[in-house]
Amino acid sequence: MAKRWLGILTVLTLLLAACGDSGTTTTVASGTGDTSASGEITDIEMWIAFADDTRLGFAEDKAAAFNAAHPEYNVVVQSFDSYNTVFEQAQLALDGGNPPEIIHFFEAATQEAIDAVDAAGDPIFKSVTAAIGGRTEILGEPVVLDDVVSAARNYYTIDGDFYSMPWNTSSAIMFVNQDMLDAAGVDIPETWADVDAACDTILAAADAPSGCITWPNHSWFIEQTLGQEGTLLANNDNGRTARATEVNVASDGMKAYFQWWKDLDASGKYLYTGVQRDWDGTNAAFQAKEVAMLIYSSSDTTVLTETGAENGFNVVAAPMPYNSDVPFEGNLIGGATLWLLNGLDTTTEDGALAFMNYFSNPENAAEWHKITGYIPITNAAVQLLKDEGWYETSPNSLVASDQLDAAANTPAARGALLGNFVSIRDVLTAAAENMLVNDGDVTTILEEAQGEAQRLLDEYNALFSN
Amino acid sequence: MTLLIALLVGAGAGAYGFRNALRLRPQPRYLAGAAFGLLGAAVVSGATKGCAYGTDVDSIQNVIGVAIAGAAGLAAATAASSTKAARGDEPIAKQRSELRTGTYRLGWWWPWLLLLPTLIILVVFLYIPAVQTFTLSTMLVRLGAPNTIDVCLSNFTELLVPNPWMVVVLPSLSVAVIWGLGLWKQRASAGSASYNLATTLQPLGIMALLTALYFMFSGGTNGYRSIYLNTVVISAGTVLGGMVFGLAIAYLAFQKVRGIGVYRTLLIWPYAVSAPVAGILFFMMFDPTAGVIQHIFDGFGIDFPNYRESVSLARFTVIAASVWKVLGYNILFYLAGLQNVPIDQIEASVLDGASAWQRFRYIVTPSLGPITFFLLITNLTYAFFDIYGTIDYLTRGAPAGATSVAIYEIIRVGVDNRDIGRGAAQSVLLFLAVIGLTIWQFRRSEDRITYGGVG
Structure with a gap:
């Protein structure tokens, strides 16, 4: 019997201790006393x-x-x-x-x-x-x-x-397997059309890789493209002069990019790893020489270059390819x-x-x-x-800085600022995946995504308006 | 107007719930049932401030509101009638008084004191969050946002087709099918051809319900229908696969072979692996670039298809990983269950000339009934909840949402997208699904499973 009481007491003490603890923490956090004066x-x-x-x-x-x-x-x-x-x-x-x-x-x-x-x-x-x-x-x-x-x-x-x-x-930049490009005799592509042409040559070779180019299906690359094309993603100057209230997912710039992406995929030039926001999978495909080009974050420049050397090829960094049909504004951070x-x-x-x-x-x-x-x-x-x-000694490291310095200080190139952006990004990548996996029509998919994205923004603004 | 219908439906459901109440003549029985039903419906309507009954909300919300009132009425009346039944039951009352005088001599508070730690944990970690989930499911709410917006039932109705008639007719039809089949079986005399046919047709009822639900959920890319389909396919695949393979392997491992102890131990190992680790293992094995499966197929010059781009292969891989994960657990329990299979019956059947398959089918499988039932519930729990970890590491719901099951979607919407209201609404839906499945399982198994002993 004594043991039982002891058990109950222990439980009660623990409970009290738990309550007591949280009480004290609150007091400390809300206190504004100058602690350093006392040498603490x-x-x-x-x-x-x-x-x-x-x-x-x-x-x-x-x-x-x-x-x-x-x-x-x-x-x-x-x-x-x-x-x-x-x-x-x-x-x-x-x-x-x-x-x-x-x-x-x-x-x-x-x-x-x-x-x-x-x-x-x-x-x-x-x-x-x-x-x-x-x-x-x-x-x-x-x-x-x-x-x-x-x-x-x-x-x-x-x-x-x-x-x-x-x-x-x-910033988003492109890494190329220079050995593969040299073997095919192509220069590093600068525009979307260059990418298409280079991929035709690379894939025509006898020992061609299974794909030509890849990048993660991450909304950041979509936003980079919109910056390059000078297309706004949200109203009020991309949400920079006032809170964004309208998002524009089904813009011409977006349609052009999605169509290019879809055609690249359909012709076997783009390698889709099948997973959204797949940094690891796309990187692995590049390192495994399954693709000649990788559009990626400059954050991994050092390790990408080193790993490429370990895998026996020369990695060269270059600016992200752009749409030459429209005036170029710039990439964002x-x-x-x-x-x-x-x-x-x-x-x-x-x-x-x-x-x-x-x-x-x-x-x-x-x-x-x-x-x-x-x-x-x-x-x-x-x-x-x-x-x-x-x-x-590390020329690859300069590409991202140069690319950002070249960007115009326009609302599109500065990047969008809007509420619920993380969820809206997911809508964009889901739309892209739907296009790549289910072979969906670009306009239909983007218009569906537009409805969803606008709803997310409206709800966010309703929750945060005074 | 809608409120009136809701209350009437609640009262009707209450009267139905009281149909078996003891010691009451029909008339007062139904009246009392109706009263309890009305009470239940009124409480529920009051709790939502009657928001679902107005004309300012879409008609599906009206329909769902009425359905909820009916369910509340039925629940209230059933609860009331079961306490009534218990009180009228002589042996239980006697047992109670024995318990009261026999064990807790220190006073009525003694058992409550002993239960207190458990009760506190239950209330704090289970009941309060559950009630909060219901409240949150009727709101638009976000972590860190200053405002919340009441949206009544729209978090639920946007998961359904935007057609009130479909929402009313489809479930009614499926209930009619189930009820009709049950009635047919009840009326037919056991052993007759009609009875056998009715028994064979029983699964039709479930299929009708599953089909009705499929068409009730909203279609399209962002609709809930695809999530529902994923959940049904992946859960059914996991549970069926896990149990069939589990039983088959356990049956093999039960034979008398040299070193069987080693085999058994090895077979149970996957159980010690957590759900996310199962996902990681299959992710590595099936990786199209560096995976061992691709490597093996390369040896034969075959290009193994990439499961991350194929809807059916992705689902299959998720099922395979989940089956592998639950297999050890199922084998463990089936091995234990097989030791309780009556040896004398097996021996008798051997003497009667039964084949190995016949022995397995007519003696071993039925006597494993309780284990199978238990495993069904635990495997369903895995398939509905724990599978999150496997999916998150294996496919992350890809491709194009084809492996995003209910629990994965709840966390994606409620946690990753911070849309707590919609996440809560979806988890209420999953909660109802699990309750429904459990009730159905208990009902169905009552007459089939014997736990041995008398009765």
Whole structure:
């Protein structure tokens, strides 16, 4: 009997402890006391969406170096497997009263991040420009936000305000198996028509690969194409002058791209891996020499080039092919930025800002570029790499930066900003898959997708309007 | 007007639910049933503020609203009549009093105290979320959004064909078929040709229901019909395949062979693998570029088709991975079940000259009834819920949504797309499907399965 009572008591104690715990956490989080004055260490949590050794390792190394230089702070990196998971967990943590100070979030959800509010109706994130407030140095770390390259600046500036701190930024570029192209005697294609012609030659050879070109069925490549063609995806200048209320999926630019894509697939030139957003499968097909060309994110330039060499062929990077029937406007960026939590006390906020600026200082940004292929995010970092002679030894690494520099600062080339973008992207890739797998008619498919995409945007706007 | 119909339907359903209530003469019995039915319908209508009965919503919402009122009426009356039956039942009352005086001498609160931890867990992790799911399913709601919008039943009705007559007539037809077949079997005398025919035709009822549901769900690329079809095909394939192969392999592994212990252990291994890992394994094996299957076929100069681009192959691969995953579990239980097959009956049948197949068909299979029933439920649970992990790693619902089953769609819509209301509505639908299947299974198996012993 005594044992039973003991068991019940244990359970009750645990329950009470659990309740007590959550109570205390809330108090701590809502407190605004200056902790550093008493010599305590301020914790800063950064949640990122990378779980691989290279990228997570970089973040952890930089956090450790920052902590060593600023012993009053302790930056902790927590890794998640996707942007969606980070955002969701952060919102749940916010309700629970212990959210991270810095959240890594991707470009397509920019509108949603700006719009997001907590249970009390306050914005979740604070604009980094506002938080920096014109300072050129925070805790001894120089502010680098003003030096961010123009493509990223154009994308992330909303109503004249830089909302979040750019970190990983890339563009869609093309990688070719130069040995395969040389064997077929074709030059690297620049336009859609060039791709068609080159593929005809490559596939005509006796030992031709099973396909000629591939890229992930990811909406980002569709958006890149719309930027090149100067086609708007949403009204109000792609949602840049005011909140987007109409999405235009069935535009002529979109139809042209889908038709080209469908014809490439039907003639056996495009290799579809059968899975949406299939980064791994398309990459594997390129490395296995099943295709001669791969349109991919520049984020993997370094590893793609190295792996190609390991597999015995020469990888050359080139700009993404474009539609030469319409005037060219430019490619846009992709990637993610670091968002600052709203409502932090001054000490924590300054620590977070100092870390963000340290994280992308010229040396760190250059290192980040070298190990991945994401573009060097500040002009100073670009200069540093040039001085080092990096681009002479790694010409592939320069393609993305050059491509972004060549883009016009027009609404189409800056990229769309709209609510529920992640779901609308899924509608686009589902439509493309329907076209590729079920051989659907381009116009019908895009008009169906238009209805679905507009509904998603309408619902989002209804939920976020005041 | 619609509200009135809803309440009347609720009352009617209540009266029907009371048809077997004990110790009451017909008239007051039906009246009492109607009262309970009315109460149930009224509570449900009140909870939704009667939003489904107005003229401002489309007529399918009216239809569904009436159907829900009817179901609530039936449920309320059935619950009421079963407590009535229990009270009138002498032995149960006696057992109760024995329990009361025999075990819990410390007081009435003692059992409740012992149950408290379980009850708290049930309430916090099961009942509250369940109620929230029902509430959320009538709203447009998004994580991080300041507003929510009440949408009444439109999260449900947009899954259906936009034609109220289809929504009314199709299920009624299928219920009529099932009911008619049941009545025919009941009326025919056992053993007669008519009875045998009725028994053979029983599956028609289920097929009628499945077909009716197929046409009730909205078609088109974004319609729910394709999800329904995927779910039926993949669940049926997984459950049937898993159980047939499970029994076959267990029967083989039950024979007396040297080293059988090793075989049995190896056969049960896949059970220790989690559902996502099963997905990853098949993903690697069937990978068109680097997979071992492609490699083997390359050896014969055959280009193995890419399952990621073929609708039927993709479904087949998902089924194969799921069958492989549940196989170990099924073998384990069938092996245990086979040890309980009465040896004397087998021996007698051998003496009577029964062939191996006849012994298997008429003695082994029937005595495995309870195990089969149990496995049916657990395998269905796998096929309806756990299969998410397998699909997410194997096909991610591709190609063109051909392997996106109900649970995969719920998570895609509710979690990935953050459309919590629609996700909740779809999970309510899955919840109803599982409840329906379970009730049907219990009913069907009651007269077929014997657990041994008396009766």
